[in-house]
Amino acid sequence: MMIAARCTRLGIPIVKNLTRVSSTSMFKSTDLNQHYIHSSVTCFPKCELTSKRYQIERGQFSTISEEDVNFFTNLLGHHRVINDETELEGYNIDWLGMVRGASSVLLKPKTTEEVSTILAYCNKRKLAVCPQGGNTGLVGGSVPVFDEIIISTALMNKVENVDTWLGVVTCQSGCVLEALDEHVSEYGLMIPLDLGAKGSCHIGGNVSTNAGGLRLLRYGSLHGSVLGVEAVLASGEIVDCLSAMKKDNTGYDLKQLFIGSEGTLGLVTKIAINCPPRPQSVNLAFLGLETFDDVLKTYKDAKKKLGEILSSCEFIDQSSIECVEKNLKLKAPIGAHPFYMLIETSGSNGIHDEEKLNVFLEEALGAGLVTDGTVATEPSRMHHIWSIRERIAEALINDGCTYKYDISLPLPHFYKMVEDMREHLGSNILRCCGYGHIGDGNLHLNITSKEFEKDLLNLIEPTIFEWTAKVNGSISAEHGVGFKKRNYIHYSKSSGAIALMKQLKALMDPNGILNPYKVLPDN
Ligand SMILES: O=C(O)CC[C@@H](O)C(=O)O
Ligand SMILES: [Zn+2]
The missing domain is CATH 3.30.465.10 (Uridine Diphospho-n-acetylenolpyruvylglucosamine Reductase; domain 3)
Structure with missing residues (x-):
C-alpha cells in the first residue's frame, strides 16, 4: 500500500x-x-x-x-x-x-x-x-x-x-x-x-x-x-x-x-x-513552575509516581513560550511562569491513569513544586498544548536568525548552560531560550538575532561546545552532526x-x- x-x-x-x-x-x-x-x-x-x-x-x-x-x-x-x-x-x-x-x-x-x-x-x-x-x-x-x-x-x-x-x-x-x-x-x-x-x-x-x-x-x-x-x-x-x-x-x-x-x-x-x-487513554498536564530546581524535582517525582504510564516529560522556559505567543499567536493555557512542563501519561485504563496523574499533581501542588497547571484529556485541547511545544522551532525562526544547539547534559547542569550563555552574550542577541526533552537530559538551547551575524556565531561557538564537553555532555543529542557540527565532533x-x-x-x-x-x- x-x-x-x-x-x-x-x-x-x-x-x-x-x-x-x-x-x-x-x-x-x-x-x-x-x-x-x-x-x-x-x-x-x-x-x-x-x-x-x-x-x-x-x-x-x-x-x-x-x-x-x-x-x-x-x-x-x-x-x-x-x-x-x-x-x-x-x-x-x-x-x-x-x-x-x-x-x-x-x-x-x-x-x-x-x-x-x-x-x-x-x-x-x-x-x-x-x-x-x-x-x-x-x-x-x-x-x-x-x-x-x-x-x-x-x-x-x-x-x-x-x-x-x-x-x-x-x-x-x-x-x-x-x-x-x-x-x-x-x-x-x-x-x-x-x-x-x-x-x-x-x-x-x-x-x-x-x-x-x-x-x-x-x-x-x-x-x-x-x-x-x-x-x-x-x-x-x-x-x-x-x-x-x-x-x-x-x-x-x-x-x-x-x-x-x-x-x-x-x-x-x-x-x-x-x-x-x-495507548487507550492519554492525559496531558501543562504546568507552571517558579524555579528550575522545582522542574528537576517534579521530573524525578513524575518518574517515581507515574512509573510505566509516564510517556513524555518536556520542559519549556518563559522566553520560549513568549516567542510562541508573540510570533505564532498561540496562547499558553496558563499565565506567565519562569518555567513550564508538559507531562503526558499513556496507558490502557483511563480511570486508573487519571487518578494516578491527579494524585501526583495534588502532591506536587501541595509541596509547592508546581504553582499552576491544567490537565487536558480531550484530543483538541491536547493538540493545542502539544502544538505550543512542537512549534517553538518554527516560532524562533520568525525572530530572524536562529543559532540552534541540541545538547545532552547531566541534569544538574541543564539550565545553568542557558543562564551562562545569556550572561556571555549580553545584549548582542534578541533571545536565548531553553526547552526540550528533560526526561532524556536533552536541552534545545536556541539563540536568536535579527539577522545572521558571523561575529555572534564566533561568540557562541566553540564556547558552547567547550561548556558541554567540560560537563561530559554531548554536542548533538538528537539532531545529528550533519554539515554544521562536523568540525566540532571532537568535543564529544x-x-x-x-x-x-x-x-x-x-x-x-x-x-x-x-x-x-x-x-x-x-x-
Ligand atoms: O528547534 C529545536 O532546537 C528543537 C527541534 C526539535 O528537536 C524539538 O524537540 O522541538
Ligand atoms: Zn527535540
Missing part, C-alpha cells in the same frame, strides 16, 4: 511556509523564497562556490555531464529526473534556510534496485550524492553543500507488511512518519517515535539521523526500535539486514551502522520497526573513535561519494 505525504498534525501553515509539510508541497510553494529572503541567512551563498575552499574540496568528484543526465533519464524517465533550477531551489536549501547547495539534478527512485543502479553508476563516475528525505534536518545534513546529486526518497513510500502478531511494520524509507503512524493505527499499533516535523519527515531520514523526539523517555531510541534495515552501499551493493524478528542474534548487528550515520555509509531503502500497542568523540569512523567510511564508501562534507570532520 502506498502512503502519501500529509500535512503536519498541526495543519495550518500559520507562519508563511514554515510549517514543515511534505517536501513536494513545500517546494512547490513560492513562499519558500519569502522564507529565504525573510531569514536572509545563507552561510554558503552561491558566490562562495567558486572560492578556494570549493576548488580543493570539490576536486575529488566529477562534474555531472549531459551523458550522466541521459543515463538517469533512461533509468527513471523525465518526470523523475528534476533539473529545473526553480524546482530544485527548495531541495538545495535546508529548512532553516542556513545551508544551501547548488545541485543541478535531483533523482526520484521508486525501488531499491533503482537506488542500486544509481549509486553503482555514481560510484564509477565519482559523482557525489546527497540522500534526502523530508528535508527537515536542523544541522544541514539533508541538503547538498556543493553540487551533489540529490537522491530523494519521496516516491519510496510503500508499506510492505504489518505483522500484527509481533507488532512490526516493514516499509520503504520514504514513508512520511505521520502517515506511517496513521497506517499502523488501523491495527491498534503506533510508531514509537513522534516529533514536530512528523507531517513531512521521512522514516528513512528519522532512522538515518537516529531521531529522538518527544517520547524517547518511554519507547527508547531507534537503535532499539528498529529491527531491520535494508541499505544500498556506494558500490550499489544491496545490504539486506531487514529482519523483522524481535530477536536476531546472528553476528554483527550491521543495521546499527546505518542508524544515525546520516547517509554517509549507505542509503537506507527499507526499514522494519517495532510498533508498540497504541575521542580521536580513536573518530579514526575508526573514518576507517569504516573508507571501507563502505571508498570514493567518499555518499553525503560528503557531513558527519566526519575536515581533518
Whole structure:
C-alpha cells in the first residue's frame, strides 16, 4: 500500500511556509523564497562556490555531464529526473534556510534496485550524492553543500507488511512518519517515535539521523526500535539486514551502522520497526513552575509516581513560550511562569491513569513544586498544548536568525548552560531560550538575532561546545552532526573513535561519494 505525504498534525501553515509539510508541497510553494529572503541567512551563498575552499574540496568528484543526465533519464524517465533550477531551489536549501547547495539534478527512485543502479553508476563516475528525505534536518545534513546529486526518497513510500502478531511494520524509507503512524493505527499499533516535523519527515531520514523526539523517555531510541534495515552501499551493493524478528542474534548487528550515520555509509531503502500497542487513554498536564530546581524535582517525582504510564516529560522556559505567543499567536493555557512542563501519561485504563496523574499533581501542588497547571484529556485541547511545544522551532525562526544547539547534559547542569550563555552574550542577541526533552537530559538551547551575524556565531561557538564537553555532555543529542557540527565532533568523540569512523567510511564508501562534507570532520 502506498502512503502519501500529509500535512503536519498541526495543519495550518500559520507562519508563511514554515510549517514543515511534505517536501513536494513545500517546494512547490513560492513562499519558500519569502522564507529565504525573510531569514536572509545563507552561510554558503552561491558566490562562495567558486572560492578556494570549493576548488580543493570539490576536486575529488566529477562534474555531472549531459551523458550522466541521459543515463538517469533512461533509468527513471523525465518526470523523475528534476533539473529545473526553480524546482530544485527548495531541495538545495535546508529548512532553516542556513545551508544551501547548488545541485543541478535531483533523482526520484521508486525501488531499491533503482537506488542500486544509481549509486553503482555514481560510484564509477565519482559523482557525489546527497540522500534526502523530508528535508527537515536542523544541522544541514539533508541538503547538498556543493553540487551533489540529490537522491530523494519521496516516491519510496510503500508499506510492505504489518505483522500484527509481533507488532512490526516493514516499509520503504520514504514513508512520511505521520502517515506511517496513521497506517499502523488501523491495527491498534503506533510508531514509537513522534516529533514536530512528523507531517513531512521521512522514516528513512528519522532512522538515518537516529531521531529522538518527544517520547524517547518511554519507547527508547531507534537503535532499539528498529529491527531491520535494508541499505544500498556506494558500490550499489544491496545490504539486506531487514529482519523483522524481535530477536536476531546472528553476528554483527550491521543495521546499527546505518542508524544515525546520516547517509554517509549507505542509503537506507527499507526499514522494519517495532510498533508498540497504541495507548487507550492519554492525559496531558501543562504546568507552571517558579524555579528550575522545582522542574528537576517534579521530573524525578513524575518518574517515581507515574512509573510505566509516564510517556513524555518536556520542559519549556518563559522566553520560549513568549516567542510562541508573540510570533505564532498561540496562547499558553496558563499565565506567565519562569518555567513550564508538559507531562503526558499513556496507558490502557483511563480511570486508573487519571487518578494516578491527579494524585501526583495534588502532591506536587501541595509541596509547592508546581504553582499552576491544567490537565487536558480531550484530543483538541491536547493538540493545542502539544502544538505550543512542537512549534517553538518554527516560532524562533520568525525572530530572524536562529543559532540552534541540541545538547545532552547531566541534569544538574541543564539550565545553568542557558543562564551562562545569556550572561556571555549580553545584549548582542534578541533571545536565548531553553526547552526540550528533560526526561532524556536533552536541552534545545536556541539563540536568536535579527539577522545572521558571523561575529555572534564566533561568540557562541566553540564556547558552547567547550561548556558541554567540560560537563561530559554531548554536542548533538538528537539532531545529528550533519554539515554544521562536523568540525566540532571532537568535543564529544575521542580521536580513536573518530579514526575508526573514518576507517569504516573508507571501507563502505571508498570514493567518499555518499553525503560528503557531513558527519566526519575536515581533518
Ligand atoms: O528547534 C529545536 O532546537 C528543537 C527541534 C526539535 O528537536 C524539538 O524537540 O522541538
Ligand atoms: Zn527535540
